[in-house]
Amino acid sequence: MTSMQNIQPLGETGPAISHLEIGTGHTDCHARFYPALYRLDLIRDEGEEKIDLGFSGSRLLERLLQAPGQVVPREELLAHAWSDRIVGPGSLNQQIYTLRQVLGDEKKREIIQTLPRRGYLFNPKFLTGQAAEPQPMEAPVTANAIPPFAAPMEHFSRPLAPWRFSLLTLGVGSMLALILVLALTWFYKLMFQTPVFSTEVQAGKAQIIYADSREDALQELVMDTRSLSQQVAELATRPAKLVLNLTAGFYEILCMQPDGGVNWLMVHRSQLAAVPNEHLKSCLN
Template identity: 30%
Template sequence: MSYYFRLKNSALVEFDPDRYTLLINTLQNPPEEITLARADARILELLLLEPGAICSREAIMAFAWDDRVVSAGSLNQSIFMLRNILGDSKDHDLLITVPRRGYRFNSDQLVSPASNIEQPAGQSIVEPPSITRVHLAPAIEKQRLGIAIRLGYLAVSVFALFTLWQLYTGYELPHDLQVAEIKQGALSITAVGKSKQEVDALKADVLSSGIVTDHLRGEVFISRTGSRTNLSCVQKTGDAYNLEFSFREERLISMFEKCLGS
């Protein structure tokens, strides 16, 4: 559906919101068609949906840029462009700024679709309420849609933050247990202890024991309490085995072999 309104120079303008075009008819010159930028056309469409009603800057931005985040400067720029095109850059009589509230279209400039170019200036006919009513419901619906989308994004953002926090706490190992992995070919040795110093010392002892592990496969977990060492293994078959021994009395490599079933 097209909208018709008059400019200050009495030119009749037909605005087609679907094609983003303005057809400007003047008495003196042949009709001129101008294609507006999409956002500019959407702004004009919103203001014309409810002529005379004030549209907030936020509502205009949401409608014109489909809820994309744009700066206030973009809106100012679009209004500036529209006013230039509509010859309203000086007086702002057509696109009226309502301080701290937004913008409205001057409904006095609207004319019925039946009006033609021969109609004298100054005798503009206000668009029948029926035309406006047809567009009011979609406009409200669109505004509500914008709010719903914003609320949806807000809710999903909060949920995403909560999920990230859960992921962080869920995947982080408990602070009261320290582990350090030593990878030796197909064998993985993990030193386990309650403090980092304890684990580092155990890791150093394992490394300095000079064990040859080329023939061993699987996972070994090692911890030490006092003189006793605890070895837990997951053999290559998937079976688990556990050994406890004195680090001083037993050779580490033979314990590894027993534990891993080699």
């Protein structure tokens, strides 16, 4: 069982925030993982890069770090990271791939190791620094504490009514699942009542909804992801609806399923041209 260090931000007098020091596969770079903030900071000589792991990604890494060097079964990881809904093994595979990308471990796979038919383990060699006892702190915000959608959903300068009504064709379950995922993804935006804009593109049998808090960034988002939309068009064997947005350097792709479920894929912008077909297929299907 690992324990956590505490860090006190400069200029603040509140309680210290527990974190873990982690080695990475990046050159001259280590990471600080803050489970309560669902965040990983990449520390380099030239500065820091803050990465929002999201609820499931943070919970998954947290569970692996609770028992470094020990195999954590896939079923246990699924239950810990997605305790509020039922997801398939494809979601776990995609999230592990995303964590490896963030840690610079997607090729060597030395940090998060796969044990076929058993599960995953975190390599204890990549835990760095001396651990200290964590201080009491406020409970982290959970999905239940997230306020309802208060920001207007707009299609450029108009309310996004076509999107809302078209969701009814996917069923109430699909709409609720989408709202839950978007609430987690855009929590920090909603806290500041920032409107979200969208535009739609047809890619073969797939309809891709591009969303961003800045209206002028939508066309750039569409242009930057042309290779991905072409890939989706080739892989979609049935009508599909996707939502795509860019957050903290990561493209988040939500694939809505006919049965009301939502598959989720997260890709770093530097890896956009190299997304494996099997990952997109898992998201689409």
